[in-house]
Amino acid sequence: MNAISDALIITKRQLLQLARVPELILFSIIQPIMFVLLFRFVFGGSIDTGQPGGYVQLLMPGIFVQTVAFTLAATAVGLTADMQKGLIDRFRSLPISRSAVLFGRTLGDAALNIVVLTAMGLTGYIVGWRPTSGLFNVFLGFSFLLVFGFAMSWVGVLIGLSVREERVATNATFIAVFPLTFLSNAFAPTTGMPKPLQYIAEWNPVSTMVAACRQLFGLENQFGATAGSFPSENPLMMSIVYMILIMAVFIPLSVRKYNNSSKR
Amino acid sequence: MKAVIAEGLIKTYNKGSIKALDGLSLDVEEGTVLGVLGPNGAGKTTTVRILATLLAPDSGRVSVAGIDVLKHPDEVRKIIGLSGQYAAVDETLTGWDNLIMFGRLYHLSANAAKSRAIELLEQFNLTEAAKRPIRTYSGGMRRRLDLAASLIIRPKVLFLDEPTTGLDPRGRQDMWGVIDDLVKGGVTLLLTTQYLEEADHLADEIAVIDHGKVIARGTSDLLKKQVGGERLEIVVENQDLTAAKEIVAQVSGGGGINVDEGLRQVSAPVTTGSKALIEAAKLLDEKGIHPLDIGLKRPSLDDVFLALTGHVAEEKKDEEVLLTQGRKRGK
Ligand SMILES: Nc1ncnc2c1ncn2[C@@H]1O[C@H](COP(=O)(O)OP(=O)(O)OP(=O)(O)O)[C@@H](O)[C@H]1O
Ligand SMILES: [Mg+2]
Numbered sequence: 001m002n003a004i005s006d007a008l009i010i011t012k013r014q015l016l017q018l019a020r021v022p023e024l025i026l027f028s029i030i031q032p033i034m035f036v037l038l039f040r041f042v043f044g045g046s047i048d049t050g051q052p053g054g055y056v057q058l059l060m061p062g063i064f065v066q067t068v069a070f071t072l073a074a075t076a077v078g079l080t081a082d083m084q085k086g087l088i089d090r091f092r093s094l095p096i097s098r099s100a101v102l103f104g105r106t107l108g109d110a111a112l113n114i115v116v117l118t119a120m121g122l123t124g125y126i127v128g129w130r131p132t133s134g135l136f137n138v139f140l141g142f143s144f145l146l147v148f149g150f151a152m153s154w155v156g157v158l159i160g161l162s163v164r165e166e167r168v169a170t171n172a173t174f175i176a177v178f179p180l181t182f183l184s185n186a187f188a189p190t191t192g193m194p195k196p197l198q199y200i201a202e203w204n205p206v207s208t209m210v211a212a213c214r215q216l217f218g219l220e221n222q223f224g225a226t227a228g229s230f231p232s233e234n235p236l237m238m239s240i241v242y243m244i245l246i247m248a249v250f251i252p253l254s255v256r257k258y259n260n261s262s263k264r
Numbered sequence: 265m266k267a268v269i270a271e272g273l274i275k276t277y278n279k280g281s282i283k284a285l286d287g288l289s290l291d292v293e294e295g296t297v298l299g300v301l302g303p304n305g306a307g308k309t310t311t312v313r314i315l316a317t318l319l320a321p322d323s324g325r326v327s328v329a330g331i332d333v334l335k336h337p338d339e340v341r342k343i344i345g346l347s348g349q350y351a352a353v354d355e356t357l358t359g360w361d362n363l364i365m366f367g368r369l370y371h372l373s374a375n376a377a378k379s380r381a382i383e384l385l386e387q388f389n390l391t392e393a394a395k396r397p398i399r400t401y402s403g404g405m406r407r408r409l410d411l412a413a414s415l416i417i418r419p420k421v422l423f424l425d426e427p428t429t430g431l432d433p434r435g436r437q438d439m440w441g442v443i444d445d446l447v448k449g450g451v452t453l454l455l456t457t458q459y460l461e462e463a464d465h466l467a468d469e470i471a472v473i474d475h476g477k478v479i480a481r482g483t484s485d486l487l488k489k490q491v492g493g494e495r496l497e498i499v500v501e502n503q504d505l506t507a508a509k510e511i512v513a514q515v516s517g518g519g520g521i522n523v524d525e526g527l528r529q530v531s532a533p534v535t536t537g538s539k540a541l542i543e544a545a546k547l548l549d550e551k552g553i554h555p556l557d558i559g560l561k562r563p564s565l566d567d568v569f570l571a572l573t574g575h576v577a578e579e580k581k582d583e584e585v586l587l588t589q590g591r592k593r594g595k
Contacts, residue, residue, distance in 0.1 A: 002371065009368045016365075017356045020397060086352030090413070093316050094369050095341040 003097035010091075010104020014078075015111060028074075028112055029119045032067045036120055039063065039187070040127045060129045061141075061213035062186030064120065065206055068113055068149030069181055072156035073173035075109050079160030080169040092261075099255045106153040113149045117142055133218030141216035144239065148209050151243045154250035161257045186210050190232075202229045205242035211235030265330070267421050267452035268292040268315060273324035275310050275476075284310040285321065286476035292421075292454050292469075297447055299467030299484075300456040307476040308456035309349055312425045315454065316346040328421050345419035349426050351410040353398050359385065359409050360394040366413045377416075384412040388442065404435035411442065422446065424455040428462060440465060461562060464488075472572060480572050488563065496540050497531040498548070499557040505530065508555070511547045515540050528556070 018025050036059075044055045082088050091101045121129075121142075131138045156173060163169045183197065184190070184206040190198050201207055212235040231238045268291060275285040285307045292298040302308050313319040314326060317337040326333040328340045353362045363384060367377030385391045388408040398406060407427065414422065427443065428436040443466055447453055457463050463470045464484040471481040480487065496516060500508045508530045509523055516532035523530050534540040541560050548555055 006369060009365060013354060013357065013361075013365050016361055017354070020356055020358070020361070085355070086348055086350050087354060089313075089318055089348060090346070090352040090366075091369070092318055093341060093344070093346045094366070095338055095371075096369050 003100055003103075006096040006100035007103035007107060010101055011108040011111065014105065014108030018112070025112070025115060028116055032063065032116055032120045033123045035063050035067070036060070036123045036127065043187075054128070056124065056128045057130070057217075057219055058214065059187070060120075060124045061210050061217060061219075062184075063124075064117065064145050064213060065148065065209045066181040066186055067116060067120065068145050069152050069177050069206060070173075071109050071113060071149040072152040072159070072177055073170065074112070075105060075153040075156030076160035076163075076169045076173045077166055078109070079105060079157060080163055080166050083161070084164075084166065088261075098259050102154075102157050102254055102258055106150055106157065109153050109156075110146055110150045113146055117145060131217035133216060137216045137218065141213050144209070144212060144216065147243055148205075148239070151246040151250075154247060154254055157254040158250055158257060161254060161261065180204060180206050184210060199229075202231050205239065205246070207231065208235045208238040208242060212239040265294045266291045267294040267329055268298075268454055269325070269327045270311070270315065271325040273311065273314060273321045273326070275307075275314065275319070275321045284476055285314075285324075288324075288473065288476055288478060290471050290478055290481070292452055294452050295450055296468040297453040297455065297466055299463030299470045300454065300473060301458070301460060301463045301470055302456070302473040303458060306473045308473065309425055310476075311473075312346070312348070312423050312454070312456060316344060316423050317341055318346075342417070343420045345414035345417070345422045347407075347411045347414045347422075347424050347427060349429070351403075351406040353406065353410055353413060355399040356397060358395050358397055359390055359401070359405075362398065362409065363413060363416070367416050370417045372416070380416055384415060387445075388412045389438075402435075404431050404438065407431065407435070407439065408442070411439075415446070419451065421452045422454070424453065426456055426458065429458065436462075460484075460487075474572075493563065494534055494537060495531050495561045496534045496544060497529060497557070497559055497561050498544065498555050499527065499529045500548075500553060500555050502528055504553045507551055507553060508548070511544055511551070514547065515544045531561075534560070 039059050040056050044059070079088075082091075088101065131141070133141075155176070159172050159176065160169055163172055183201050184204045185201065186206060190201040190207065193201055208231050211232060215235060270291070271289050273285045273288040274283075276283050288307060288311060290298065290300070290311075300308055300311065310319065314321050314324075315328060315333065317333055317340050320334060329343055331339045331343075333340050353359075354365070357365070360381060363381035364377050367380055368374070372380060381394075382391075385394050388411065390405060390409060390412070393401060393405060398409065401409065407430075411424070411427065424443070428439050431439060440462075443453070443455070447466075453466075455463075455466060457466075467484065469481065470484055470487055471478045472487070473479065496512060498508050498512060502525075505523065505525065505528060509521060512530045512532050513521055516534045519533070521530065521532040536543075537560065541558070545555075545558060548558070
């Protein structure tokens with residue numbers, strides 16, 4: 001039980017940081033909102049999706065998934081900063097559970113995602129996004145996004161524990177996430193890509209997540225165009241498998257790395 | 265009983281190419297203070313990190329309060345406090361937030377954490393700054409808050425890694441006062457320092473380390489005897505040198521007088537400290553001699569190293585001579 005309450009104390013620390021420096025929330029929100037507006041008004045007019053309601057219906061799930069995928073960066077950079085400042089050493093000198101600090105941080109980053117997703121959803125609504133699947137499915141969609149963000153956060157933990165400097169963490173995470181979100185169906189259909197890329201894009205967890213969210217928010221054409229591959233036919237199932245897989249691999253690896261950091 | 269024992273610690277970095285600790289052994293008697301004195305890179309931080317469960321040595325044995333640190337680190341963490349070389353607190357949060365957070369992580373109840381935070385802020389003279397973010401604190405305030413955070417559970421054994429490095433003389437004095445009080449409260453303390461003066465003032469016993477090994481240990485008196493204690497130094501005009509020499513002989517009791525005509529300096533070892541200084545000044549004044557410079561030179565870390573190893577401390581940084589006169593604790 002102590003393990004959970006220890007983790008929550010670390011989470012609370014992150015929320016307190018947001019309360020003490022509100023700009024932190026502000027800027028976490030502004031960027032995704034800016035993305036929504038830019039894509040909606042820059043590309044929205046010129047991309048014909050054949051979708052009722054237009055591009056924004058396809059776009060929103062894509063931007064949601066991209067945003068939560070970037071939780072990885074926030075987690076990694078935050079953790080590296082804590083290590084550099086010696087805070088992680090101090091935490092490690094305390095009689096607390098060995099994974100509390102990591103769970104605390106990933107939960108804290110998930111909590112911030114709730115705020116960010118809410119702000120994005122409202123912005124989307126204002127510019128014409130209308131999920132048609134009913135409250136329950138919309139709720140389910142957002143829950144999916146939160147869990148995916150949490151899973152990605154653990155990838156960030158491993159990166160954060162592995163690099164020595166904040167700047168390296170920033171660059172490493174961008175290199176990890178950008179191809180992931182662009183080699184996907186998030187902003188354009190995969191059917192237009194060269195064959196090998198299309199293959200990668202369709203098996204990309206970001207694609208299955210985007211497709212799953214489109215489905216949960218009530219779109220028929222989840223991949224933006226009929227792709228016909230296994231992941232494009234079963235995005236919900238594939239997304240769940242991916243999330244479990246990511247967590248099953250990265251949580252134990254990260255916790256081990258954290259505990260072994262005394263060997264360095 | 266020994267509160268801290270380290271035996272034959274070896275720690276290498278970069279696959280053995282850097283030898284940080286080379287068979288270091290030390291121990292601290294319960295309720296006493298051990299000062300670990302050494303230049304940059306001697307292995308002070310590495311030693312402290314191993315004792316405080318943060319780092320595993322390649323080989324060697326470590327125990328704190330009779331508990332094997334390598335086998336039962338969690339048990340050790342419940343009874344130690346650590347304040348590292350650089351203040352490790354959350355800069356974004358206030359001093360209050362930090363103390364509450366660490367209190368809760370030590371599993372104090374919400375109320376206990378609050379009352380302990382109030383106590384500690386008071387004790388460390390930080391009550392007024394409690395609600396300010398740490399990033400607005402001065403270096404000294406940060407250090408004090410960091411120390412306060414390591415005292416939340418009233419640890420039996422406390423590790424302080426260079427607690428006064430980077431503080432101004434006033435900050436150093438304050439920190440010494442705080443540490444003195446802690447020691448009176450009965451804590452076992454291991455502190456590291458680059459300043460002989462500091463080890464002399466705070467520690468019951470001193471271990472001098474160099475290149476990852478203890479090269480000398482003993483009380484500061486013992487060490488000083490090896491090094492040769494304070495020297496009275498007077499610089500005068502050439503025509504006054506002979507008179508000055510007589511005065512120095514009178515004050516120091518005669519032995520080991522050194523006259524350097526080039527520097528126009530007379531010096532001799534003294535045992536009575538500032539008293540010798542005042543006396544010499546009085547005698548000079550009576551004779552109408554105005555010294556160009558007069559002072560006590562304390563042995564520095566350099567002198568210790570010179571005396572112990574025949575070479576000066578390598579890789580040293582700001583080797584400042586402390587201006588402050590160390591108040592002796594009666595022990
Ligand atoms: N993580 C590391 N990787 C490689 N070498 C290291 C590492 N940590 C310490 N060292 C080396 O080990 C030796 C001892 O370092 P340590 O930090 O213990 O010295 P110190 O006495 O605390 O010095 P200072 O007074 O500068 O704090 C040094 O030569 C240092 O360069
Ligand atoms: Mg050090």
